[in-house]
Amino acid sequence: MEEFNDTINLGEEVVKGLKTIYDPEIPVDIYELGLIYDVFVNETLDVKILMTLTSPNCPVAETLPKEVEDKIKKIDTVKSCEVEITFDPPWSKDLMSEEAKLELGML
Secondary structure, three states: OOOOOOHHHHHHHHHHHHOOOEOOOOOOEOOOOOOEEEEEEOOOOEEEEEEOOOOOOOOOOOOHHHHHHHHHHOOOOOOEEEEEEOOOOOOOHHHOOHHHHHHOOOO
16 A cells, blocks of 8 residues: 655645635635645645635635645645735636536536
């Protein structure tokens, strides 16, 4: 059995964690919503997440990045987690997964 110490496995665990965080206004998790632009995991198991919000004045602009950071830090093998917010490119419905669009009746 493969040990849980490589960056690919940890990246998958991070994504699983992200899929448990929901946008409070939309009943879809932030990963399927397309708010997560990138997940970086280095050899020392530091995690950096590049994400956006549905808009710059999103009501959870202050709390959502902290929630993401706290959730990912709870993964046993994560040494540290940094969340960076970007609005380049700006979020659009095109970034949503097919699953999210289906859930919201957009397909």
